[in-house]
Amino acid sequence: MAKNNKDVSGYQLLSMLSQGDGDFAPQEGNVIVNYIRKNFPIGGNLENALEEISSLKNEDYMLFFEKKAIDFYEESTENERVDFLKFAMKLINADEKVVKEENTMISKLFDWWGL
Template sequence: MPNHRMNKTIAGYHILMILSAVDFRVNEKEDMVIREYIVEEFPFRVNLDREMAVISNLRPDEWESHFLKAMDDFYDDATEAERTNLLDFAIQLTTADDVVTKEENHFLNLLFENWKPEEA
């Protein structure tokens, strides 16, 4: 797969979609968090079919490397406030079903450990 750079909004979408998939269950509350991110971050209607195809074609053993790339791409373009906002979405997403799995916790920790927000 070519190493195409994602803009921060698309990278954030990839981060949230992978976070929602790592426990192999996506519920309605998680979907609503992602929809809220889309509404907030995409100022115009956008077709995410291509992005969904990229994410859907990843094997579970590829999720972490793709997640890390999306994190790097997002970080490079985002302000600290934008990173904090995405971290808030990630926390909302992982706690939406009232259960944070080991896998979700691992990926959430990747965000906090690599981005080192001030309040962490």
């Protein structure tokens, strides 16, 4: 697993959160698009980032999620982590339902980052 910068790691974390309930709602896509616009103003190729996620085995999913959370943490300030968590909260609430898996993932981010 290669280390990513905080913006790519954040994109991967949001992408994984969007899959937490097994359904990717258009509203969740809008939150991710807003994150991309904010963090990749001149664009960027995120295909490799998505490929990493899509090639994961189920048993490696949460380990990868934790690794990306660590990558993000190591390159971000506390304010950037708080800002990211606002995106993450918007994402999991975008479809107006928060399932156990999404709640677990977002709670882990708060715990890992000491927020």
